[in-house]
Amino acid sequence: MDEGLSPTSTPDVLSGTRGRLGRIRLNRPRAINALTTDMVRAVRSELARFADAGVDAVWLDGAGERGLCAGGDVRAVRESVLAGGDEATTFFEAEYAMDAAVATSPVPVVAWMDGVVMGGGVGVSVHAGLRLVTERTRLAMPETLIGFFPDVGALWWLARCPGRTGTRLALTGATVGGADAVALGLADRLVASDRAAELVERAAAGERLTDVGLGAAEVSSPVLAEASVLDPLLAGDDAAAILRRLGVGEHPLAAATARELAARSPWAVSVTLAALRRAERMSTLAEVLDQDRRLAPRMAAHPDFAEGVRAQLVDRDRTPRWTHAGLDDVDPAEVEALFP
Incomplete structure (x- = not known):
């Protein structure tokens, strides 16, 4: 052709x-x-x-x-x-x-x-x-792995995925196939x-x-099939509490998700959860994109972004040194200050 x-x-x-x-x-x-x-x-x-x-x-x-x-x-x-x-x-x-x-x-x-x-x-x-x-x-949307957040208006759609499947994808950056994409x-x-x-x-x-x-x-969706296990553990506005629930979950999937989450930038995960929960309350894509415009320069200026890109795409050592040791160390007031 x-x-x-x-x-x-x-x-x-x-x-x-x-x-x-x-x-x-x-x-x-x-x-x-x-x-x-x-x-x-x-x-x-x-x-x-x-x-x-x-x-x-x-x-x-x-x-x-x-x-x-x-x-x-x-x-x-x-x-x-x-x-x-x-x-x-x-x-x-x-x-x-x-x-x-x-x-x-x-x-x-x-x-x-x-x-x-x-x-x-x-x-x-x-x-x-x-x-x-x-x-x-x-x-x-794998941005939390590089110290960033799911931008480009994606939170509009992730906030409207069935149950808490969008929370899982936003926080962990999990990759899904075509069938999952349609189902979600x-x-x-x-x-x-x-x-x-x-x-x-x-x-x-x-x-x-x-x-x-x-x-x-x-279509049959593996991610939807796993939602009955993960959705109760992904509820709420506290990222550290979500990680604790996943870590003590009896199902192997919960433990695997906890490991994925713990490998991400604690700062980026905390900001992403706050942005996602706000996106759930927004009524238009334009509102989400406006939120992205405010957040993106601030997130890019944070040390975790430069470090995450270095570890994943520049030096490729896959060993980022994040600003915070863990999600419990992220000050909620610091996150809240990003949102006018």
């Missing part, structure tokens, strides 16, 4: 039109399409252009075989913070504006969420009009990964794709 995609304002985002379908492709395959400021601006610009282009839908995907998008380029954000620059704030503002544009696009966005969909990759897809996952999808409300349909070209052609011919694949009532 001749895809007819061309560079936009950056070669890292390609765009084109095929029949009744607009196309946007993230194009940094060696970095699993990790987002830069230029990329998020280009995606937003192309969405605005397609709104006036007479297309029926916009298909958004990622180049390469590894996935849609591994997130934002957090190493670049870290370098900016360490250098005392304001590029990090610029990136967050542009990224969240793109996420809002996906959510409010007058032309429905079809997000092809194949392979890795993490962090900023969730932001560029979970707000789309039609979210298609596959058997290869690996979706997560983070995607709409589960389709085979080899159907992308077929679906593009059908959409280009003007067909609406809302009924392709399997919906929530037709």
